[in-house]
Amino acid sequence: MKLYALLNIFLCFSGIALAQSPENPATIEYGSKNLTLDQPFLISVVLRDVETRPSVIFPEIKDLEKRSKSATSSVSTVDGRKVVIQTITQEYYARKAGNYLIPEFTLTVNNQRLRSEETMVVFAKTGEADESALADDVAVTEVDDNSQSVFLSVQTDKKQVYIRQGFAVRISLYIAENAPVQMEFYRFNEQLQAILKAVRPVNCWEENIGVEELIRRKVTIRGRKYAEYNMYQARLFPITTEDIVLPSVKLDMLVTESGGAVNVEKKLVKGFYSRPVTVVVRQLPDHPLRDQVAVGQYSLKERLSSDLVYPGESVRYMFKVEGVGNIAAIPAPVIQASSSFDIYPPERSQVIRRSYQNVVGEMTFDYFVVPRKDGEFPLSRYFHWIYFDVEKQKYDTLTSAASLEVRGDDYKLANLSLSGSSGLYDNLENLDSSRMAIDYKEILKDLTNILIVLLLITMVWVFRK
Structure with a gap:
């Protein structure tokens, strides 16, 4: 009987614990x-x-x-x-x-x-x-011929960018497959931190992909096969017009050389140097918002929760900017003030995908819009977003193509004040902030915890009997 009661308590306890357990915070997906x-x-x-x-x-x-x-x-x-x-x-x-x-x-x-x-x-x-599809033909400007069997390279995918335009940086060691030496990495983590400290410019926003391990990759450089060991890769976005100078850096390797005697090997530390790289940063053309606009390639997606409403009825408007560039630094759209609408500050959400090739993603602005009078309102009058297009090398504007139809009489503010509010923030000073909101989730959690304690007490009581 005791065993039966104990089993029931255990099953009940397990069910409650599982009900409380949150979604698995980490998963592997294919x-x-x-x-x-x-x-x-x-x-x-x-x-x-x-x-x-x-x-x-x-x-x-x-x-x-x-x-x-x-x-x-x-x-x-x-x-x-x-x-x-x-x-x-x-x-x-x-x-x-x-x-x-x-x-x-x-x-x-x-x-x-x-x-x-x-x-x-x-x-x-x-x-x-x-x-051969996997044997990439890598363009490495740091080597002019095939005489170097081993070399360190700091590469960028652009030599000239606009301010706030992204460019890729990659640091790799290349070892020819037929190199006449054997070598191994020497105090690598210590050296890498010193290299990154020297290379990372202070006037750039960095989107780092993260390199946690040295991966050997087969590449072909001007017909010669190499093994590439990538140590760092990121995309940098200059935030000033000062040119980016990536200095020459040194990587020490432990090289094994054969001595004059048979089967006699000697290990020595040998340094390999990269060539300095300069990226020229250009200022944007003259414009009133030159110091504020985003730089890249972008497009607009938008959505209205309803295209037909009545005065005083709120509508949700989504303004989503997506494309290639520094997504995290995208500014909000320029909103034209109007007596026809209450437009409240947006909720932001973002998705950013970082890779060596590019930083792509989307920034979404969700607005609550409350019309005050009837009529047909193209939202292009109120929402637009200016940016600099790096491909066209000129400023462009993303403008809303949506239209909102409002049916009903004009707001009668004096009459509405007797029965309701004309805006989300009206009569805010009259609200009683001392009254606590009821948190039903917290109450349910407390009740569940009390039930668990009671079950534990019951289990102890069953054991003692």
């Missing part, structure tokens, strides 16, 4: 499992309610080559609560078509062990795909 040779297989770690992006080292998978990594962050507001989702994604490429078994593996993220089941991925041939 991308598409049917791919062609020019497409990557993606493994992602998704973290919820984590402000800081953690370090994640993805597994080595037999016969698949690790490539680029990207990081996406999403920040939004749901029921007044800030929701943050971080997604870190690793790319894997196959060298030939076939079926590849992805074995079971575990990752440790923020002191939490994540486990993934094994799965099968299929890579199919494309019309012209072969093994």
Whole structure:
């Protein structure tokens, strides 16, 4: 009888505990499992309610080559609560078509062990795909010929940018496959911190992809095969018109050389130097908002919760800017004041995907609009967003194409004041802020905790009897 009662208490306790348990804050997710040779297989770690992006080292998978990594962050507001989702994604490429078994593996993220089941991925041939598809032809300006078997390179994808326009920075060590020496990294973490301190410019906004491990990647430079060890990659956005100077940096390697005697080897430390790189920063053309506008390539998506309302009835308007650029620094649209509307400050949400190639994403502004009189109102009169288009090299404007129809009589403020409010903030001074709002979620949580305590007391009582 005691065992039966104890079992019931345990099951009830487990059910309540599971009901209270939050959604798993970290998960492993796969991308598409049917791919062609020019497409990557993606493994992602998704973290919820984590402000800081953690370090994640993805597994080595037999016969698949690790490539680029990207990081996406999403920040939004749901029921007044800030929701943050971080997604870190690793790319894997196959060298030939076939079926590849992805074995079971575990990752440790923020002191939490994540486990993934094994799965099968299929890579199919494309019309012209072969093994050379993975042998990238890398343009490295730091080497003029093929005489250097080993060299350190600081690369940028642009030599000239506008202020607030992004450019990529990549630091890599290249070792030729037929290099006549053997070498290994020497005090690497200590050296890397010194290199980054020297290279990172203070007048730039940095979007860092994050390199937690040295990945060996096969590349081809002017017909010669190399192994690339990427140490750092990021996109930088200059915030002043001062030119960006990336100085020459040094990386020491432990080199093994054969002595004169047979089977006698000697290890010595040898330094490899990069060439300095300069990125010229240009000022934007004259414009009243030159120092405020975003720089990049953008487009507009918008949505009205209803295109037909009555005076005093609120409508929700979404103004979403998406594209390529420094998404996190996008300013809000310029709003034209009007006696026809109450337009309240927007709620912001953003999604940013960071990779070596680009920073892309979207910034959403959600407005509450309350019309005060009837009529047909094109929202282009009230909402527009000016930016500098780097491709067209001129200013452009994203203008609303939506239209709001308002039916009804004009506001009679004197009459409305007797029965209601004409705006969201009217009569704010008359509200009693001392009255506490009822938090039903908190009450339910307290009741659940009380029930758990009662169950524990009952369980102790059963044992004592």
